[in-house]
Amino acid sequence: MEGVPALRGRRPPGRGRDPSPLPAFRRSLVRWFRRSGRDLPWRSTRDPYRILVAEFLLQQTRVDQARPFYHRFLARFPDLPSLARAREGSVLKAWEGAGYYARARHLRDLARTVVRVYGGTLPHRVEQLRELPGVGEYTARALAAIAFRRPVLAVDANVERVLARVLYPSALDEPEAEDLLGRADPRAFNEGLMELGQRICTPRNPRCPRCPVRKICGAYRTLPSPGSIPRRGPKAVRPRVSAAVGVVARDGRLLLQRRPSGGLLGGLWEFPGGKIEPGETPAQAVRREFAEETGLVVRVLRPLGVVEHDYSHFHVSLHVFALGLRSGGRLRKGPYRWVKPAALGRLALPAATRRMLPLALPMVSPPPDRRTRGAG
Ligand code: SF4
Structure with a gap:
């Protein structure tokens, strides 16, 4: 992590030397997440299939809305083989109301692929996961980190925003992303970043006084309004x-x-x-x-x-x-x-x-x- 150029040269207030703030960032984030993270049904399971269903839902459905769809889908298809055997109409019916139905079709295609290629067991590695139907780079990384505790970082718009603010005025480049994780628990660190972006470091009005990483946050320490980072273009008008x-x-x-x-x-x-x-x-x-x-x-x-x-x-x-x-x-x-x-x-x-x-x-x-x- 000392190799993360983005954070070189920072001098935490009141210190005579210049240690990397990353260990403190990881510790504060993971501690806060374990103490204050929401009790969500997909967080209490270690079953990769259940985590997979949650990740597909959360691709386009907000956390607070996803819960009933998650339970209903799993009640109908409790494991990967049952989903692989299902007809498309039944899968769409179980997904009804959640929207973005391509996710449901991809999920069934994925289940069939995993049964055919991997004998019904989800693969662990990012390179294998991102070859599966409906799985992009973010979902592959989230699955690898959360379901299999692989040391990777999943960066979606929420996480990107948090990191842009914490690392301000530097930016995070791809090769540095894994350094950021260090030796932290991949699941807790990734879920902690997501949670921070959803509840505290929100797009327009971040709740900095309640933020567990404010002492390390570059935007908070140097800008009058940390919510102005990252800079936004004009809002698109919906046709x-x-x-x-x-x-x-x-x-x-x-x-x-x-x-x-x-x-x-x-x-x-x-x-x-x-x-x-x-x-x-x-x-x-x-x-x-x-x-x-x-x-x-x-x-x-x-x-x-x-x-x-x-x-x-x-x-x-x-x-x-x-x-x-x-x-x-x-x-x-x-x-x-x-x-x-x-x-x-x-x-x-x-x-x-x-x-x-x-x-x-x-x-x-x-x-x-x-x-x-x-x-x-
Ligand atoms: S201090 Fe504010 S801007 Fe920085 S990470 Fe926390 S909520 Fe976001």
């Missing part, structure tokens, strides 16, 4: 998209379409529809989409409402219509299914489609007050 979606009912069933595997929400079931083209009204768009995609000729019965939904990179306004079938059309062969309301619970649906159900379900099961009025 807005409008789409039209149609609900068709027949014999007490609703028409659903399965999205192509591989893309956004791949493999999930939704009401057919598509993007509204420039110059089109939402009603025109839904009729056109149905003719082009499904082969059905439809008429708009009434608008059911507009569902607003945020994805990570865009916002979509979904105009939902009740549609009636006209003669002359025929449902094409393809990923379509007429689904009874009771069977909807068995399909994996995107969150936006789930939010449309209260609008759509009265088309196949009128609310009790309407049935009463009709009977009278």
